[in-house]
Amino acid sequence: EVVENYVDYRKKIITNRTGFELKKAKERLELVEGLLIALKNIDAVITTIKKSKATTEALESLVKKFKLTRKQAQAVLETRLQQLTSLEQEKLKKEYKDLKQKISEFEKILKDIRKVLKIIVKEVNELKNKYGDNRKTYVLQRISEISEKDLVQKKEVVITITEKGYCKRMDVKSYREQRRGGKGVIGSNLATGDFVKQLITCSTHDYLMFFTTRGRVLWLKAYDIPEAERYSKGKAMINLLNLKDEKVTSVISVNKFEYFLFMATRNGVVKRISLAHFSKPRASGVRAINLPADNSDVLIGVQILERGEEVLLSTKKGKAIRFSSNNVRDMGRASYGVTGIKMGKDDEVVSLEVLKTQAILTITKNGYGKRTAVKDYRKTARAGKGVINLKVTQKTGNVVTTISVNPTDSIIITTAKGM
Known part of the structure; x- marks a missing residue:
């Protein structure tokens, strides 16, 4: 019963943690997509910003002209010119690819209880390897390994x-x-x-x-x-x-x-x-x-x-x-x-x-x-x-x-x- 309660607790922790990480990854992906659009149209973006009389006007112009979300447009306005180099563009492309991969994996975990159980087993084994030592109490029966079925x-x-x-x-x-x-x-x-x-x-x-x-x-x-x-x-x-x-x-x-x-x-x-x-x-x-x-x-x-x-x-x-x-x-x-x-x-x-x-x-x-x-x-x-x-x-x-x-x-x- 203790093991079952622990497993239920870990299921909730991993599900909530994965949901939080998925939300963060999607939010960051939105900003990266906006920055890549801006880099692709860098000259037009700079011209649009220079022609604007105020920050709010620049933001609205970017949203309308480049089909950006308000969060994306704000991220473009907050980006320094030194970050708009070709090197930074390659970094953004790599980050975009990594984020897509992470989002896909997070969604798979949330849809499949078997993946959650495998994560529990993996993390329990990691804790065992990191902090495991000789028991201070007497164990009548030792469990040699934990399988998916045990969870x-x-x-x-x-x-x-x-x-x-x-x-x-x-x-x-x-x-x-x-x-x-x-x-x-x-x-x-x-x-x-x-x-x-x-x-x-x-x-x-x-x-x-x-x-x-x-x-x-x-x-x-x-x-x-x-x-x-x-x-x-x-x-x-x-x-x-x-x-x-x-x-x-x-x-x-x-x-x-x-x-x-x-x-x-x-x-x-x-x-x-x-x-x-x-x-x-x-x-x-x-x-x-x-x-x-x-x-x-x-x-x-x-x-x-x-x-x-x-x-x-x-x-x-x-x-x-x-x-x-x-x-x-x-x-x-x-x-x-x-x-x-x-x-x-x-x-x-x-x-x-x-x-x-x-x-x-x-x-x-x-x-x-x-x-x-x-x-x-x-x-x-x-x-x-x-x-x-x-x-x-x-x-x-x-x-x-x-x-x-x-x-x-x-x-x-x-x-x-x-x-």
Whole structure:
């Protein structure tokens, strides 16, 4: 707790200090820009000043004729002639370049909490090297080094992912529980046509694995997702991840790389792979499933499972199939997969569930829901046509997703307007 309070204090200090330095740099940049304009038009500036009867008249003339601000014009009037040499001009050009670079760096620090944390680590290490000596008290456990992770408070958070590729991190307390039929609370101020497609509850210290429609996986720590207010739309994931003409389709939180991943594609192909294949995060990402090169299929869902657990695939036309994951052999990252369900014309898989709960909640496009006991889904072999999960009508609209639930579970459901 003491360390957390110290880190919070240092965050405020560095943020305030950087903001102050940014303000000073911008003010100086304004004056330097004015002096460079004056040097470029030195003869005309001198003539203008000589023709003026008073300082105020000279200032107004400089502002009007050379498009200077009043601060810039005042700086020109206060500059001695000996400072208007070619040598001084080169110094001003260098100062201008340095100021632009400083301003850019200050702005980056204020926009990125990770840069603030790195500065904290750097300054703590500098203090250690400068003033460090042998402790006068007995330490039961020594911390060998401070990492970025150590500076982030471990707490439960909610990560939201939208259809148009925005994400944000919020405290789990941002949502209050309501009964069915409630009006809801604003979860996001989303753009027209956008909607929250995934909510992940995890720890700030967990890894987040981002699986894309093209079958790649990329990693981030949960604390790398920018924290935002409930009504904010968040930050575009393209600014956080190395995405290449693809969208994030599933996000999984992981704190240890055990068990397996089970994947499903839009065309009904499934794949089981050990999480150990993804235990070494790479900034550029790696291939998780080898999808067709012609883009005829995309990854729609990824779930963590243990060997022998059962899965359920659901389609937009209301079909579903339940089978054991043991029906699917372990594969490597270069594999495509095997058939999980055979579908009719114009149908496609919309969701994948690993069966760990008592029931499945099916949600339709028009907001209808149906809770079905898992035992009511007949268990079959994979690659079958499945059973009727929900009768799709014009009133209900197509199935959009399913959720594994227990009777006492609380559920967060968001609409296209972020409610």
